[in-house]
Amino acid sequence: MDFSLSKELVDFRESVRQFAIQHVKPTAEQRDLDERWDPDIWRKMGEFGLLGLCFPEEYGGSGADCLTTTVATEAFAEGATDGGLTLAWGAHTIIGTMPIVLCGTKEQKERYVPKLASGEWVAGLGLTEPGSGSDAAGSMETRAEKKGDRYILNGAKMFITNGPIGDVFTVMAVTDKKKGPLGISVFLVEKNFPGFRVGKKLKKMGMRSSTTSELIFEDCEVPAENMIEKPNSGFLRVGKATLEWERTVLVASAIGSMHHMLDESIRYAKARRQFGEPIARFQAIQEKISRVRMKLDASRLLLYKSAVMKDQGKPAPIESSLAKVHATEAVIEAAYEMGQIHGGYCFIHEYPVERAYRDCRLGTLGGGTSEVMRSIIAANL
Numbered sequence: 001m002d003f004s005l006s007k008e009l010v011d012f013r014e015s016v017r018q019f020a021i022q023h024v025k026p027t028a029e030q031r032d033l034d035e036r037w038d039p040d041i042w043r044k045m046g047e048f049g050l051l052g053l054c055f056p057e058e059y060g061g062s063g064a065d066c067l068t069t070t071v072a073t074e075a076f077a078e079g080a081t082d083g084g085l086t087l088a089w090g091a092h093t094i095i096g097t098m099p100i101v102l103c104g105t106k107e108q109k110e111r112y113v114p115k116l117a118s119g120e121w122v123a124g125l126g127l128t129e130p131g132s133g134s135d136a137a138g139s140m141e142t143r144a145e146k147k148g149d150r151y152i153l154n155g156a157k158m159f160i161t162n163g164p165i166g167d168v169f170t171v172m173a174v175t176d177k178k179k180g181p182l183g184i185s186v187f188l189v190e191k192n193f194p195g196f197r198v199g200k201k202l203k204k205m206g207m208r209s210s211t212t213s214e215l216i217f218e219d220c221e222v223p224a225e226n227m228i229e230k231p232n233s234g235f236l237r238v239g240k241a242t243l244e245w246e247r248t249v250l251v252a253s254a255i256g257s258m259h260h261m262l263d264e265s266i267r268y269a270k271a272r273r274q275f276g277e278p279i280a281r282f283q284a285i286q287e288k289i290s291r292v293r294m295k296l297d298a299s300r301l302l303l304y305k306s307a308v309m310k311d312q313g314k315p316a317p318i319e320s321s322l323a324k325v326h327a328t329e330a331v332i333e334a335a336y337e338m339g340q341i342h343g344g345y346c347f348i349h350e351y352p353v354e355r356a357y358r359d360c361r362l363g364t365l366g367g368g369t370s371e372v373m374r375s376i377i378a379a380n381l
């Protein structure tokens with residue numbers, strides 16, 4: 001057992017962190033205040049190879065494995081201090097496009113993946129609905145009915161990351177109601193398909209540099225060849241193949257954010273003087289720093305284990321859920337405690353710890369809540 005990353009991966013991690021420090025961090029505060037996703041930064045991310053990092057090389061990607069993608073996400077979040085853009089990237093690459101990469105036909109891959117790898121197109125996933133999130137499979141109301149060579153979709157999807165800017169969405173819809181969760185299929189819906197429209201952009205507490213909206217399907221016409229996998233394989237095959245990637249790679253944002261907050265807080269605690277000495281001398285401050293470092297290391301080890309298991313082709317339902325619960329709860333605690341170290345400055349937009357405090361709140365909700373993750377762990381045990 002060797003806990004170190006290869007030199008190649010350490011160097012790549014640093015190059016991603018530097019990219020984010022140079023191109024993303026300088027405008028992170030303003031884009032958060034403006035609730036703005038920036039197409040120029042997105043284009044640069046495409047040129048740097050981030051948008052297609054884990055897609056096969058033959059479709060314009062870099063063929064990176066799950067561990068490399070996880071480490072890159074962590075490094076990006078650490079350098080960028082921009083949870084929103086890190087989320088937009090993950091929604092595009094992992095939940096939006098990996099279903100095509102892992103389960104799509106050759107034609108689907110050829111049509112979509114190169115444009116998504118370069119950043120010419122943006123992707124997203126439409127699973128959650130206004131009336132169902134945790135029970136997305138059991139209570140799904142969006143229907144797809146076959147008519148000739150097309151499927152007709154009716155319904156709505158809620159809280160969709162990249163909704164307002166997306167060109168293509170991986171959308172789940174019921175094709176056989178009698179079969180319940182086993183009667184759901186996955187479709188690739190382009191923004192120009194007749195009957196598709198984007199609802200209003202949602203105003204958010206955090207992750208504000210990503211865009212979120214409802215997606216609406218009113219007799220939306222989707223060519224039958226845009227179904228991923230066979231009818232009714234939405235959860236058993238496509239969901240299964242993608243979910244553990246989501247619960248590993250997207251969660252890496254929490255690790256990067258924790259790492260940045262810890263470094264910043266140590267620096268601040270050494271510089272800030274009260275009662276005639278640096279606050280870093282106070283045991284109450286030291287306790288926060290050592291506790292957050294402990295949580296960071298534990299979260300990182302859980303996450304890397306889950307990523308390595310994905311790369312070894314092993315199912316990781318317990319490991320990915322453990323990593324998600326631990327890291328997303330740890331980053332909330334870290335944001336609180338590192339905020340305490342910053343005193344009143346943690347309340348001021350200019351300090352990244354303020355943004356991290358709002359951004360990290362999504363972690364225990366999106367992609368399966370902490371409660372649901374715990375029930376998956378318990379069910380598997």
Ligand SMILES: Cc1cc2nc3c(=O)[nH]c(=O)nc-3n(C[C@H](O)[C@H](O)[C@H](O)COP(=O)(O)OP(=O)(O)OC[C@H]3O[C@@H](n4cnc5c(N)ncnc54)[C@H](O)[C@@H]3O)c2cc1C
Pocket residue numbers: 091124125126127128131132133134135158159160161162204207212362365366367368369370371372375
């Ligand atoms: C900013 C943002 C971005 C998002 N991006 C996307 C996206 O791109 N695509 C997408 O499809 N979805 C997206 N989501 C949706 C997200 O995944 C859901 O919000 C999440 O799955 C929770 O569903 P819900 O909000 O309907 O909560 P509910 O399922 O209604 O849950 C409410 C509460 O009940 C608890 N609960 C529910 N069932 C159980 C149970 N069995 N046991 C114990 N407790 C339970 C939950 O844990 C929670 O505390 C996004 C959400 C947000 C806020």
